[in-house]
Amino acid sequence: MRDPKLFQGVSRRNFIGTITGAAALALIGLDRKAVADIEGLPDKVIGPNIARDFTARICYNENPIGPSPAAAEALIDVAYLSHRYPDWYGESLLADLASRYNLSSSMFTVGSGATEILRMCALAFSSPGGNVIVPNPSYSQFPTDCQLFGRTVRYVSLDQNHRVDLPAIANRVDGNTTAICLTNPNNPTGTIVDNAELASFVQSLDPDIVTIIDEAYLEYISDPGYTSAIELLRQGRNVVVVKTFSKVYGLAGARIGFAAGSSANINAMRSYQYIATVSRPCLEAARAALGDQAHVAQTVQLAAQTKSYCFGQFALMGLPYIPSEASFFMVDVGTNADTVRILLAEREIYVRTGWGMSQHLRVSTGTQHEMERFIYELGDILARLPQTLEGVPLKSADLFQATPNPFNSSTAIRIYLPAPETVRLDIYDVQGRLVRRLCDGPLGIGEHAFEWNGTNQASETVSTGAYFYRLTAGQNAITRKMLLIK
Template sequence: MSENLWRGTINQLDPYIPGQAAKDVENQGSLKEVFRLATNENPLGASPKAVAAMQQAVLESHYYPDLTSLNLRRKLGNLHGIDPENYVTGNGADNIITLVIASFVNPGDEVVYCTPTFSEYHKNTLLVGGTPVEIPTTKDHKFDLEAILDAITDKTKLVFICNPNNPTGTIVEDHELREFFRRLPKHVVGVLDEAYGEFINIPNYSTGVEFMKEGLPVITIRTFSKLYGLAGMRVGYAFAKDEFIRPLQAVREPFACNRVAEAGAIAALEDEEHKQNVLTSNKQEMDRLIKEFCSLGYSVEETHTNFLFIDMKQDTNKLSAELFKQGFIIRPCAIWGYPTFARISIGSAEQNTKLLQALKEIRNKEASQV
């Protein structure tokens, strides 16, 4: 059989399972309107300036993009006050995760992180022959920094901290995170996944930008998929001190960030008004949904993202199927070991109103059948 030719780790890998695409559901012909609240996309879309820049860039799509995304790296450097040479760009944050693990992990090396969290840490560690070391999150669904430190051995090469964490939306105190990176042994590199970092709404909260400037041993990963609404364009990046960023640049595939995507990302960074509109809308709708969900008897974890992690006090696989009949796609969390929880993206005001109405109708229907 041809499977005998496969690399030995292939059978250990679970494919990434995204939320079902709205167009796929619509094309089935059963629903005229679909609300995709499972993949944490930006309901306001990309900046109009970014859209215009991408449309213009399409006219030059017969040219290769800049090999290293120099203009984007310069724009990011101006934003963060970091030398552009300390950045690397890629085809989404997941591609950056692949580069980080490929750059540092040899067969037999360990990669430590808490779970539940983003599945690509596990997959990419196995792919290079490394050993994933998974630590449970705390009872309040936060990364357990002390347990991670206790799990580090001579074989440990990387530790991943997803902050805010996906799927729980929780964060750890920034002073605890700073101390954690200071305590890492010299043979271990910290990786801070801040895919949702721009949504943290805590005054003076330190992020990877501050940690890098303080010389801490950390690689920070970010994306344009969430706040900036460019999920379909796949733009991610990392920044770190020179000795950490050089191996990523070495293993990065040529032209990893395409011309259209780079144009959109640069323009998105320049549209501060759209960014603030997204953050304001997200906060308003988050507060409204939390209040309404609590009135329905659900428990909602404190979040610092554009999604909610909710204990809906019932089998959310079954509830998800009922919502699907009305055109709503949410993310049941049984796959992470939380059968009564769901991760629900914060949609537009209209989407959220319709979701709440659908949930109330399902509840009333269930009550009438008792």
């Protein structure tokens, strides 16, 4: 069992009992029907509470309610024009963007997702003798592309609150810096930079340095007064704002993103782009999506609701989380996050880990139903994960003291594996002779329990005395002692 202090008086088992009640309410009636319609859930519920027979894909920051129906219809309608090339630069969409953001259409360009746009930025705004600066951890596309092209990338750590550290970035700027790329809200932490701080940061830079601001998740920011960096562009600052239709517009599978920048920067970026990388159906779907701001509002509201639900549950569970302004969040599971991720995946809940944050999961906001399932399974997994006495996460196989010990009729021996492993669990007498083999074969990650009833391989009862039990898991071997008293 984990450190009981973490539970603030609520045991994990009781906690699971509490949330299953709440989850049950949410699954009854229309809510459940509506979710089932979206997700194609079979109408099957385990116990009175949680439907477990569906996959929760909460690892890619996708929109859980899909695209606007108008966008989906546009994709289908225009499919019949697929024999015609699209207009090369997506002029119709550029005009829509220009009117939405009140800028000239020459200040926009579209691409095959923000992914292509970020590559265009890497090509246009980095140079062989120069350097670019990025926060770390953050979205890796731009720095990875720069490195691919042989450029120097300077990584600047986030501050202690997991925020982009603008003063530290400013300190790394030198005469060879050509570009700085920020992700706002930052991925994976979901933190944001203050509008005014960003404005004065950009203003303080040499005007030749381009600040690229990836706003893939900007619409999810809760403060209605928060503004896009497009505002800085309007003020004539050297910024390029990268946006995508993959997130709040729900068109990740269609592959379409765009950038806003000065006409000179946009032209520089386009010079590295193949023509017509965005298909005609995608252009039309994006236009329809842009026109359906009610769908955007619904998406944002769902993300806010599910985040608030999860943060409330984490508070009950005693799990620290990073307050997020995006459609995902990070939670500190207090143990090896990779182990938890694998155990969640075994239950068909897919989340992400990485970025050098060994105890954090990154979780996309899904439907309410998905989040309830995630919380339930997470609580259950954490309740089953053994910890060392000091509460230090287990990184290697472990063998626990048999209970009871001393024992009379039988005793339970528990082992823990941080990864799937071929395992042998043997019992020896004090002369080192093998008495009984309890396990010999592959086992999965997590905890496993074996019972020894005081008999040898021939099922004969052995005599009173001390016995050793030995776990061999891969390269590790651990031996402990127990006492059988007849």
